[in-house]
Amino acid sequence: MKLPRLFFGTNLKMYQTASETAAFLGELAQLTADLREEPIIRFVIPSFPSLPAAGAVERNGIRLGAQNMHWENAGQYTGEVSPLMLRDLGCIDLVEIGHSERRQLFGETSQQCNQKVLSALANGFTALLCVGETAAEKYYSISDETLAIQLKVGLADVSPAEIAAGRVWIAYEPVWAIGVNGKPAPPAYVQERHQRLRLLLRELYPGQCCSVPLLYGGSVNSENASAYIGLEDVDGLFVGRAAWNAPAFDALLRQVYAVWKEKGGSGPC
Numbered sequence: 001m002k003l004p005r006l007f008f009g010t011n012l013k014m015y016q017t018a019s020e021t022a023a024f025l026g027e028l029a030q031l032t033a034d035l036r037e038e039p040i041i042r043f044v045i046p047s048f049p050s051l052p053a054a055g056a057v058e059r060n061g062i063r064l065g066a067q068n069m070h071w072e073n074a075g076q077y078t079g080e081v082s083p084l085m086l087r088d089l090g091c092i093d094l095v096e097i098g099h100s101e102r103r104q105l106f107g108e109t110s111q112q113c114n115q116k117v118l119s120a121l122a123n124g125f126t127a128l129l130c131v132g133e134t135a136a137e138k139y140y141s142i143s144d145e146t147l148a149i150q151l152k153v154g155l156a157d158v159s160p161a162e163i164a165a166g167r168v169w170i171a172y173e174p175v176w177a178i179g180v181n182g183k184p185a186p187p188a189y190v191q192e193r194h195q196r197l198r199l200l201l202r203e204l205y206p207g208q209c210c211s212v213p214l215l216y217g218g219s220v221n222s223e224n225a226s227a228y229i230g231l232e233d234v235d236g237l238f239v240g241r242a243a244w245n246a247p248a249f250d251a252l253l254r255q256v257y258a259v260w261k262e263k264g265g266s267g268p269c
């Protein structure tokens, strides 16, 4: 069995004001309008203050996500944003959880990520759980151990029914491959990690793991995107810098879609 869709999106991190985000999305929606009927899930994850403006744009099916979320509906958590607040916006489809910048720079733990995943699902969102090893973990050859811990803890108590509903996505993003100082990962290395993640999902959710798309991210650009999406166990790409203007997003998506179709859709699971 294969996942029937290609997943392709970007996280805008702490870039783009509300008006810039709206302009970006509007242009992107126009450029990719003809792809709406194709088996592609396009998504954009803006900053919190940009979400209302982004929600007001005609998006031609582009899904919107939030970059983070507290797991409680309300409480004494200064500076945090709750699931109720996101739901009230009425435009959020998914919540990104555990991006490496959250884990590395803000000390987010896998247990907290798990609380966020459970809360996101309970509130009707799709949970996009990010996992990835640091350069040191890779050096000590414990990448798979790190990924297994992040995945098992992150998905603790997530039911097979929720997995089957397709509302959990996983993004593998090696910390050392992300951002301006990141080094693109060798495709063979990415395939090995994705294969291990798929195996683990199969163990955790027998018969259901086909519902979980495995996205790859970290310095994806027009030079390496085809190689990544051509890998057997890569179902989509999660792009940063290379997709932050609409023509670049559109061109990269079309490039990736052509390769994805050529390989016959997403990998067997």
Ligand code: PGA
Pocket (backbone or CB within 6 Å): 011, 173, 177, 178, 179, 180, 182, 217, 218, 219, 220, 238, 239, 240, 241, 242
């Ligand atoms: P990058 O970001 O493509 O700019 O490396 C990827 C990410 O952080 O998701």
